[in-house]
Amino acid sequence: MRPVTDRDSAQWWERVAGHEFVVQRCDSCGTLRFPARAYCHRCRTDRWHWQPIAPTGRVESWIVSHQPFLPGATEPYVVVTVRLSQAPECVMYGNWAVPEPPVAGRPARAVFTVVEEGFSLINWRPLE
Numbered sequence: 628m629r630p631v632t633d634r635d636s637a638q639w640w641e642r643v644a645g646h647e648f649v650v651q652r653c654d655s656c657g658t659l660r661f662p663a664r665a666y667c668h669r670c671r672t673d674r675w676h677w678q679p680i681a682p683t684g685r686v687e688s689w690i691v692s693h694q695p696f697l698p699g700a701t702e703p704y705v706v707v708t709v710r711l712s713q714a715p716e717c718v719m720y721g722n723w724a725v726p727e728p729p730v731a732g733r734p735a736r737a738v739f740t741v742v743e744e745g746f747s748l749i750n751w752r753p754l755e
């Protein structure tokens with residue numbers, strides 16, 4: 628089962644499949660943004676490109692899911708939001724990939740998890 632993509636997210640998922648860690652960068656004002664949007668929320672321009680950034684950040688928050696949204700998922704599982712170190716306005720989500728519970732403010736690193744051919748997820752683990 629794959630996420631349903633839309634006009635704005637499809638290219639981002641393609642990059643995740645290629646294990647590229649990117650956010651959008653506005654060509655006009657330089658604002659970094661995630662999730663992908665057609666227009667810059669700062670200057671309203673529609674010109675942008677993908678910007679590779681470090682796959683690191685700090686745990687902002689998390690939930691413990693007891694619902695098996697994905698086939699094969701073993702619940703409960705933890706979904707974290709991580710504020711990106713090189714794009715502090717951006718908060719990215721993903722599964723917490725280690726058994727120990729997340730801690731708010733803890734440095735974390737993204738890891739790509741191959742789910743199937745052509746489809747990967749970004750998960751997070753503590754930054755050593």
Ligand SMILES: [Zn+2]
Nearest residue numbers: 653656667670
């Ligand atoms: Zn802009």
